[in-house]
Amino acid sequence: MQATRSSAPAKVILFGEHFVVEGQPAIAAAISLRAHVTVEPADTDGILVYSKNLGLLEEYRFAERGAWSGKMLSIAIAAYTAMESLGRKSGVKVTVDSEIPPGSGMGSSAAVAVATTHATFRAFGEEPDLKEVSRIAFEAEKVVHGKPSGIDNTVATYGGVIAYRKGEGFIPLKAELNGVRLVLADSGVPRNTGEMVKRVLELKNTYPSVLEPLYHAAGRLVVEAARRLEEGDYESLGRLMNVNHGFLSAIGVSTLELEKLVYTARRAGALGSKLTGAGGGGFIVALVTAEKEKEVVEALRQLSPRIFSVEISSEGVRKEPL
Amino acid sequence: MQATRSSAPAKVILFGEHFVVEGQPAIAAAISLRAHVTVEPADTDGILVYSKNLGLLEEYRFAERGAWSGKMLSIAIAAYTAMESLGRKSGVKVTVDSEIPPGSGMGSSAAVAVATTHATFRAFGEEPDLKEVSRIAFEAEKVVHGKPSGIDNTVATYGGVIAYRKGEGFIPLKAELNGVRLVLADSGVPRNTGEMVKRVLELKNTYPSVLEPLYHAAGRLVVEAARRLEEGDYESLGRLMNVNHGFLSAIGVSTLELEKLVYTARRAGALGSKLTGAGGGGFIVALVTAEKEKEVVEALRQLSPRIFSVEISSEGVRKEPL
Numbered sequence: 001m002q003a004t005r006s007s008a009p010a011k012v013i014l015f016g017e018h019f020v021v022e023g024q025p026a027i028a029a030a031i032s033l034r035a036h037v038t039v040e041p042a043d044t045d046g047i048l049v050y051s052k053n054l055g056l057l058e059e060y061r062f063a064e065r066g067a068w069s070g071k072m073l074s075i076a077i078a079a080y081t082a083m084e085s086l087g088r089k090s091g092v093k094v095t096v097d098s099e100i101p102p103g104s105g106m107g108s109s110a111a112v113a114v115a116t117t118h119a120t121f122r123a124f125g126e127e128p129d130l131k132e133v134s135r136i137a138f139e140a141e142k143v144v145h146g147k148p149s150g151i152d153n154t155v156a157t158y159g160g161v162i163a164y165r166k167g168e169g170f171i172p173l174k175a176e177l178n179g180v181r182l183v184l185a186d187s188g189v190p191r192n193t194g195e196m197v198k199r200v201l202e203l204k205n206t207y208p209s210v211l212e213p214l215y216h217a218a219g220r221l222v223v224e225a226a227r228r229l230e231e232g233d234y235e236s237l238g239r240l241m242n243v244n245h246g247f248l249s250a251i252g253v254s255t256l257e258l259e260k261l262v263y264t265a266r267r268a269g270a271l272g273s274k275l276t277g278a279g280g281g282g283f284i285v286a287l288v289t290a291e292k293e294k295e296v297v298e299a300l301r302q303l304s305p306r307i308f309s310v311e312i313s314s315e316g317v318r319k320e321p322l
Numbered sequence: 323m324q325a326t327r328s329s330a331p332a333k334v335i336l337f338g339e340h341f342v343v344e345g346q347p348a349i350a351a352a353i354s355l356r357a358h359v360t361v362e363p364a365d366t367d368g369i370l371v372y373s374k375n376l377g378l379l380e381e382y383r384f385a386e387r388g389a390w391s392g393k394m395l396s397i398a399i400a401a402y403t404a405m406e407s408l409g410r411k412s413g414v415k416v417t418v419d420s421e422i423p424p425g426s427g428m429g430s431s432a433a434v435a436v437a438t439t440h441a442t443f444r445a446f447g448e449e450p451d452l453k454e455v456s457r458i459a460f461e462a463e464k465v466v467h468g469k470p471s472g473i474d475n476t477v478a479t480y481g482g483v484i485a486y487r488k489g490e491g492f493i494p495l496k497a498e499l500n501g502v503r504l505v506l507a508d509s510g511v512p513r514n515t516g517e518m519v520k521r522v523l524e525l526k527n528t529y530p531s532v533l534e535p536l537y538h539a540a541g542r543l544v545v546e547a548a549r550r551l552e553e554g555d556y557e558s559l560g561r562l563m564n565v566n567h568g569f570l571s572a573i574g575v576s577t578l579e580l581e582k583l584v585y586t587a588r589r590a591g592a593l594g595s596k597l598t599g600a601g602g603g604g605f606i607v608a609l610v611t612a613e614k615e616k617e618v619v620e621a622l623r624q625l626s627p628r629i630f631s632v633e634i635s636s637e638g639v640r641k642e643p644l
Contacts, residue, residue, distance in 0.1 A: 007335055049551040085498075098545060108571055167410055184365075196430035203561070203565075205559075206558075207543075207558075207561075207562070207565070209542045209545070210539055210542045210543045210546050210562070210565060212539075213535045213536070213539035213542060214535070214536065214539040216535040216538075216539075217532055217533075217534075217536040217538075217539060220531045220532045220535060221529075221532045223531070224532050236528075236529075238528075238530075239525070239574075240529070240532070242572075242574060243529070243532060243572045243573070243574075244572075245571065245572070246568050246569060246570070246571035246572020246573065246576075247568060247572055248568070248570045249567065249568035249572075250564075250565045250566075250567070250568025250569055250571075250572065251565075251568065252561075252564060252565075254568075254585070255585065256581075256582070256585035256589055259578075259581040259582070259584075259585050260497055260578070260581070260582065262581075263576070263577065263578035263581050264578060267578055
């Protein structure tokens with residue numbers, strides 16, 4: 001067994017959040033923020049998990065497997081399940097060092113689980129099978145998050161841009177996005193996924209005659225966006241992000257803070273902008289050309305406590321030098 | 323001939339603006355801001371028009387009828403056409419005193435034309451026929467505004483809440499709206515009707531597969547809103563205003579200033595809020611209970627140079643004491 005290091009990317013939802021819950025398609029992309037995980041042999045009869053970000057060390061002992069609990073449980077489970085899948089078991093230390101803001105809707109925990117699984121396979125001298133990496137990360141996510149959609153671990157594993165629909169799996173899109181960047185700005189208000197999903201479904205059930213054609217429009221928008229992505233038609237992508245944002249405003253998941261960010265980004269020259277993820281708080285995403293990046297970031301900095309300017313990342317999980 | 327005074331109400335679009343251009347229904351309401359017009363005999367061979375608001379006096383001489391031009395042309399034409407319809411003609415002075423902000427999308431010019439026509443009929447001792455009043459005001463509007471939809475003169479004449487659809491005429495709704503008010507707040511940016519209508523049609527023609535189901539949803543929303551209006555279900559009305567605003571954001575007619583007002587009104591306790599009219603600037607409208615009115619107005623005052631708190635007015639054009 002040897003020390004190894006792997007990394008996996010964060011994701012951002014570009015189109016279709018919320019509407020995906022009721023069977024419409026959505027599009028998510030891997031971005032250039034990554035979670036790095038080192039796995040190395042350790043003198044313990046279990047799994048040590050250390051987070052550089054949290055400054056936290058936890059020990060998960062093999063003998064107590066049935067009773068594991070802790071803040072970093074999903075990481076321990078990813079490493080453990082990878083070992084189980086190899087039929088190997090020995091003491092390891094998993095060290096996490098992530099650029100991805102946790103609790104932001106960017107799939108931080110899935111990226112960590114994917115990188116952990118990947119590094120664990122490699123630590124035992126096995127070439128990781130990506131399908132197996134994604135599956136194990138999904139299992140680890142399930143233990144902690146209840147009902148993950150599977151999009152986070154898929155994007156973290158394969159990278160690039162992926163279309164998906166509930167019950168139908170994932171389709172990689174041939175999207176390069178050269179010369180454009182994504183600017184992510186935090187509204188400073190925590191998102192509230194559960195509450196937002198509940199609120200949207202209540203609205204839909206109360207006014208079905210209005211919301212059903214809107215869901216239909218949202219599905220059509222994702223199909224159109226997928227086509228424009230593959231054509232490299234960034235201007236259309238931006239315009240469709242704006243339309244998508246209006247749909248999210250219509251279903252009640254936007255806020256004053258999110259609107260300020262979304263419209264400020266557009267005014268500063270973004271090709272398009274929208275809230276991303278569950279809403280009620282959380283982040284917006286703006287599509288910007290390289291030339292306009294600085295202006296958009298500067299304008300948002302007045303309003304946002306946290307901004308990331310990233311690229312879409314074609315690379316999923318990968319090995320890293322130690 | 324005798325001096326008379328009439329008044330007619332402003333209108334606000336509650337649901338369906340923009341989507342109405344492509345054949346979807348819309349709902350407009352008369353509000354408690356009124357244009358007052360006095361018509362009296364004058365020692366002139368024509369029509370004197372005096373605006374108290376503008377501090378402006380213009381003379382339109384009968385002998386130069388074919389060559390009339392002026393800032394208040396539509397008022398002169400309304401008075402002239404009313405006289406023509408009666409087969410009477412004599413020198414009059416028309417004095418306008420309006421509470422309705424001009425150029426705000428609230429139908430200021432139609433309300434003035436309706437009140438002018440009404441007062442002119444009465445000045446000649448005739449009981450005004452409302453259908454004829456509305457028709458004459460529409461003709462006067464056409465001369466100045468090109469292609470009016472007919473909603474402004476209809477609401478100014480009949481008052482109340484009116485549903486309409488292009489080519490299908492107007493249906494009065496049995497809506498009382500007791501115990502709720504409309505708060506109108508100016509974004510401080512002039513609206514730009516022509517540019518906005520053009521932009522929306524371009525979007526629709528570029529992405530028809532996305533926009534067509536949205537227009538469908540917008541039509542359904544108006545039908546639902548009409549039903550809830552007649553039931554007095556104010557909570558639903560507010561929620562549907564919010565949904566409608568998202569649709570308007572989706573088609574690109576909102577702005578940073580409008581979004582701040584819309585979301586601030588909701589946060590301060592409005593039942594719902596949306597931009598009203600063409601967008602790109604102009605006003606928002608918020609539906610508020612009497613209890614929340616003060617809070618909403620106070621919150622908006624931080625952001626808006628001009629706020630009106632009004633009621634829906636069941637009364638259209640009416641005679642007034644001199």
